[in-house]
Amino acid sequence: MLDIQKLLAEELSLRPAQVSSALDLFAEGATVPFIARYRKERTGELNEIQLRDLSDRYTYLTEVEERKKSILDSIESQGKLTQDLKTKIETCLQKNELEDLYLPYRPKRRTRATIAKEKGLEPFAAWIKLLNQSNRSASLEAEATTYVSEQKGVKTLEEALQGASDILAEEVSEKANLRAYVREFLLETGAFNSRIKADHPEGTTKFEMYRTFQAKVSAIAPHNLLALCRGEAEGILDVALVFDEEAIQHYLETQEIFSKAQPVREFYRKMLKDMFNRLMRNSLVGEVRAEKKLEADIESIKTFETNLRELLLSAPAGMKPTLALDPGFRTGCKAAVLDQTGKFLQYQAIFPHTGVEKRKQAAATLKQLIQNYKIELIAIGNGTASRETDEFVGEVLATLEQKPIKVMVNESGASIYSASEVAIAEFPDLDITVRGAISIGRRLQDPLAELVKLDPKSIGVGQYQHDVDQKLLKKKLGETVESCVNFVGVDLNTASKELLTSVSGISATIANNIVAYRNENGAFSDRKMLLKVPKLGPKAFEQAAGFLRIRDGKNPLDNTAVHPESYPLVSAIAKDLSVPLSQTPQIADQLGKNLRKYITDTIGEPTLRDIIRELEKPGRDPRAEFKYATFKEGIKELSDLRVGMELEGVVTNVANFGAFVDIGVHQDGLVHVSQLSDRFVSDPNQIVKVGQVVKVRVMEINESLKRIGLSMRTGEKPERSASAPKTDHKRAEKPTTLNDLKAKFGKRL
Known part of the structure; x- marks a missing residue:
């Protein structure tokens, strides 16, 4: 049979020792984020992409090997297994080729x-x-x-x-x-x-x-x-x-x-x-x-x-007092107040779009909520009545000296969340629309923490998502969520059970137990307390601890990505340098000059470099700086658009053929791949990302089909790349002729 480890090393251009170590770690129950972050010495610094490719290919080849055994047993039992056939089967690498070899010997129906x-x-x-x-x-x-x-x-x-x-x-x-x-x-x-x-x-x-x-x-x-x-x-x-x-x-x-x-x-x-x-x-x-x-x-x-990934890693506006508005015309706007931890405080319905008197009452209520709760952020859902509500909020803010930041928030999937078991369990006594408003507000405060509560397919950033292999889709999106959550890290004392479930080594049961322990015993003061949580044993602690943060805890290192297994080394370094453990930036500054001195058998230079980065900025958030788009006033509906208008918008989805941009008219416009740049673009992701604020120009408006064509080109004549394809898929292509095939395949024909 095949030497799978040797084959993997050849196929993925890795050293055999890297493959062997990574597979051993997988066998021990280690997760991809944990291995990539805390076992760099053992794997030769394999990253998450390499580790997932290795895992996927290993699984495929293992399945092929298992299938070979059953096929060989079947053919041998028929007395038809020759040495030549056995060799062909044993050296086969693809499932369809393996089934072709087995086809003559497969038990048949009556033909x-x-x-x-x-x-x-x-x-x-x-x-x-x-x-x-x-x-x-x-x-x-x-x-x-x-x-x-x-x-x-x-x-x-x-x-x-x-x-x-x-x-x-x-x-x-x-x-x-x-x-x-x-x-x-x-x-x-x-x-x-x-x-x-x-x-x-x-x-x-x-x-x-x-x-x-x-x-x-x-x-x-x-x-x-x-x-x-x-x-x-x-x-x-x-x-x-x-x-x-x-x-x-x-x-x-x-x-x-x-x-x-x-x-x-x-x-x-x-x-x-x-x-x-x-x-x-x-x-x-x-x-x-x-x-x-x-x-x-x-x-x-x-x-x-x-x-x-881009959506989950969107820059958070920050954990600040927030007023969230789920807009509506006849049914009014649902206003939910959240504190700086995302905790729901108050709900109020206002009716700014149903007459002058009610608009005045709504303005007074909104102003009072802002002042009473010292609101710093206002999140407005981008659904029905969003632009009218945005305009109304702007009028109210004009009367205030201290003005909160007002942001339009993509509410895709909010209605699905508000009717979900997760939302019902969290807010059993609240109306479905109020739950939706809360979700909109929390998305602004911390997109990752809120969006993990949703099935990724309902977020609205896919391409033909209902037409693809659903099992594969679920697996890959789950890996993406896991990767993002562990990349950012999780506040152990505020995280929901849904967010905790995506942390390396934490199952749904353990996540529930963490929340229950926290509710019963109060906030965690250090990472070691995790070992008191039912079913969270040493292995789960090893996998999870480095990704869980404790702000203002007993040990300053608990608010960093430094793993507890490295605490003794960091403490020894701090002692050598005569720097208090609380002054981590000073430790990092001095350690950088004497890095190799502290290399051990288990902690090498890669991990020490990571430790330095964490000590330089303890508690840092790796996500980008928060930015938001300002929609043009007076442009609320499709009918308000005119060809040639220049607008600001937010990229909501990126597909192979272009990018969709929200310009504030309840219908995303499409920037075709040919309109993304003055130069040739083969991959839209090279130019734009979900959540990016962009400037666009209106090129086409089709009100009957509700289609908007946009451009990000400056108008300069583009230069065609030498590698740019010149195919026209609308033009019928004549299938290759016999003479063409003879020229291509030669002796085989």
């Missing part, structure tokens, strides 16, 4: 070939096969007469010939080398072709660009393929994988026909055509579509991961 064998036609098929290989000439019909038997169910010559053909067709269709070649052929030269069904007139669907669409299988953009799949699933598109069938038939004939006798050659040509259409076409087309769909899923999920 046309098995029925023909039951009728005694297997010797006839073997005779024709030998005739083809020996290049002898003989009458197929004459031989077929010896197999015609009413008793066995073979009534005519044609039935005998067809039965033999069925047996040979099944045998040929199961040849791994032929299946591999045809699969590669479809991937290399095939094209996806779509048409809108006749019962959908032009201009009536969202799939108009796919009305007459064709793109090569090898070059189709992931979002195009996912759109085709969605259109097909919704019954609007007919999607086909087209290819040069003549070339495939020619290839099969060169591989399977050896006789020069015309009757034998004609029999085989007919058999191969039937074999491909009946036994190979659908399965291989299905495999190719599945393979390309998986690739598109992976690319889409990567985009989702990137957007989610």
Whole structure:
């Protein structure tokens, strides 16, 4: 069998010792964030991306090895395992190639070939096969007469010939080398072709660009393929994988026909055509579509991961007294007051959009809330009535000397949260709309702490998120949340159980126990108290402690990412330098000059560098500085826009084809990838990130379809990159011809 560790080292360009150490740590139950942060010496400083790639590939190869064992046992039990076949199976690295090798030996349902064998036609098929290989000439019909038997169910010559053909067709269709070649052929030269069904007139669907669409299988953009799949699933598109069938038939004939006798050659040509259409076409087309769909899923999920990471790591406005407003017209605006820890204090409904008198009352109430609670932040949800509410709040703030910062907050998923079990458990006595307002306010204070309570799919930063592999999506988004939470760190004394659950080594049960212990015994004063929490043993403590922060605790190091296992070393360093442990920046400054002096067998230079960074700025937040967009006054609805307007907005989503930007009109505009910059852009993430404040220009307005085209280009003539693609997916591409294939594949044809 394969040496998986050696193979992983080669594939991922790692040293064998790095692979071995990382796999050992995984086997011990260590998490990716913990290994990346606190076991750099053991892994040679592998980062999270490398560790996750290693883990994923190890899992895949382990599954392949397990499948090999069961396949070898099955074939051996049939007495058909040759040394050559065994070698092929043992050296196989891909699941689909492994299944191709197993296909001839897999237990079968009743097929046309098995029925023909039951009728005694297997010797006839073997005779024709030998005739083809020996290049002898003989009458197929004459031989077929010896197999015609009413008793066995073979009534005519044609039935005998067809039965033999069925047996040979099944045998040929199961040849791994032929299946591999045809699969590669479809991937290399095939094209996806779509048409809108006749019962959908032009201009009536969202799939108009796919009305007459064709793109090569090898070059189709992931979002195009996912759109085709969605259109097909919704019954609007007919999607086909087209290819040069003549070339495939020619290839099969060169591989399977050896006789020069015309009757034998004609029999085989007919058999191969039937074999491909009946036994190979659908399965291989299905495999190719599945393979390309998986690739598109992976690319889409990567985009989702990137957007989610940017959103979760959005700069927090800070834990300050906050007034959160969930806007509404007739039903009023729900105002929720939160203190500097995010604790809900008061709720009030105001009605600024239902008449002059109620607007005056709303202004008085809002002013009183701001002054009574010394509000520093005002969060306004960006849904219905948001711009009108923003304008109203601005009028109130104009009358105040001390003005809070007013910010429009993306409320995607807030309604889902407010109806969730999490929200009900936290605020069982509050109305669903009030819970939504609280969530909006907390998103402004600390986006990460609030957004972890939501299913990432409901946050609204995905691309075809409901069309991709849901199991893979859940896994990857879960890894992203885990990575972000551990990167930032968690305040042990204020974190919700949902936030704690994403901390390395902490399960949902342990998170519940931490909150219960905190409620019963008060705030944690040092990290060691965690060991008193039920079910949180030494292993969980090792994995989690470094990511949990305690502000104003007994030990200053508890408010840093320095792991408790390094406390003795830091204390010894502080003593050597005659610096109090509370003066961590001084320790860092002096330690930097004598770093190598403190290297031990377990703590090397990488960990010491990390310790210095933490001591320089204890309790620091690694997220960026808080910024917010200012929407243009008077621009509240789509109808207020004019082509050429220059506006400020916030990027809400980034896709392969461009970025969506909220400009304050309740409908995000699209900056197509070609409009993101004056230069050629292959990846929108190189230019913009979710949450980024950008300046855009209105290029197009379509009120009937509620579409807004925006541009971030300055107007300068762009220079096309030498690597810029010049493909036009709307233009139908002619499938590769037989002559093209001969030139490309040469001897194989």
